[in-house]
Amino acid sequence: xxxxxxxxxxxxxxxxxxxxxxxxxxxxxxxxxxxxxxxxxxxxxxxxxxxxxxxxxxxxxxxxxxxxxxxxxxxxxxxxxxxxxxxxxxxxxxxxxxxxxxxxxxxxxxxxxxxxxxxxxxxxxxxxxxxxxxxxxxxxxxxxxxxxxxxxxxxxxxxxxxxxxxxxxxxxxxxxxxxxxxxxxxxxxxxxxxxxxxxxxxxxxxxxxxxxxxxxxxxxxxxxxxxxxxxxxxxxxxxxxxxxxxxxxxxxxxxxxxxxxxxxxx
Ligand SMILES: [Zn+2]
Numbered sequence: 716x717x718x719x720x721x722x723x724x725x726x727x728x729x730x731x732x733x734x735x736x737x738x739x740x741x742x743x744x745x746x747x748x749x750x751x752x753x754x755x756x757x758x759x760x761x762x763x764x765x766x767x768x769x770x771x772x773x774x775x776x777x778x779x780x781x782x783x784x785x786x787x788x789x790x791x792x793x794x795x796x797x798x799x800x801x802x803x804x805x806x807x808x809x810x811x812x813x814x815x816x817x818x819x820x821x822x823x824x825x826x827x828x829x830x831x832x833x834x835x836x837x838x839x840x841x842x843x844x845x846x847x848x849x850x851x852x853x854x855x856x857x858x859x860x861x862x863x864x865x866x867x868x869x870x871x872x873x874x875x876x877x878x879x880x881x882x883x884x885x886x887x888x889x890x891x892x893x894x895x896x897x898x899x900x901x902x903x904x905x906x907x908x909x910x911x912x913x914x915x916x917x918x919x920x921x922x923x924x925x926x927x928x929x930x931x932x933x934x935x936x937x938x939x940x941x942x943x944x945x946x947x948x949x950x951x952x953x954x955x956x957x958x959x960x961x962x963x964x965x966x967x968x969x970x971x972x973x974x975x976x977x978x979x980x981x
Contacts (some may be wrong), residue, residue: 750961752959755925755961756935757953758938758965759939759946760938762781762790762941763784763806764784765941766789772941773798774798775946775949776957777957781802783804783842784808785838794842795844802846802966803844804878805845805849805875806851807835808820808821809851809856810823812854812883813854817852818853819851822834823856825862835870839875847969848877849878849938857879858883863887863892877899878899878900878936903932903936905921905938906921911942915944915948918944918949922948
């Protein structure tokens, strides 16, 4: 009792103006720092071609990352109307390994460093208002370390980070990043495939796997597409999991990667 009285006497007087607001800020910060829930980043590729699909993704009940194809006629308008809880990235067309996959106009192809730089700059100029990039198709480039070094150095000269979708086990993106001293985010798995034909059961299996990876690693990144079955399944799963898991965007993971690099002296 005596101690409590002493503490009360020595405690600084409360600021009369907006006391609630002053108290709320520091405790909120502490809560964020102590949040040890596994982090899940959901990325939805191929957004920007269809308003209805965009709106379904935009309505997801948890933060997600929307990857916009730059050649969608309304892609910039959709990007500008994205809910602020989400992040937006550029879904950059890059040369595929298999001919049947069409990357899209102006795709980044293997060539001289100057040709690659010009193609990357051409793509990133098509949209604005995003902080990161991932690739639409692109295995022929991500498997090519020299080409990836040029892609990554061009992106980092614009302050943009790269998320490697890992469409190929032979991806050289992380090694190229190390060579030029920049970080690369890496996706852990795809949530769907086959134009959504694999259906809800497959998406749920992949989400369970993503959750297990996040629990083991602390964070995990899963990539899906705006197929109605994927978004419906994701929506229900996220509603169920949003208390146990911490849904983050790739912008947040990139900020954390930058902060931890500056701590270790990069
Ligand atoms: Zn794509």
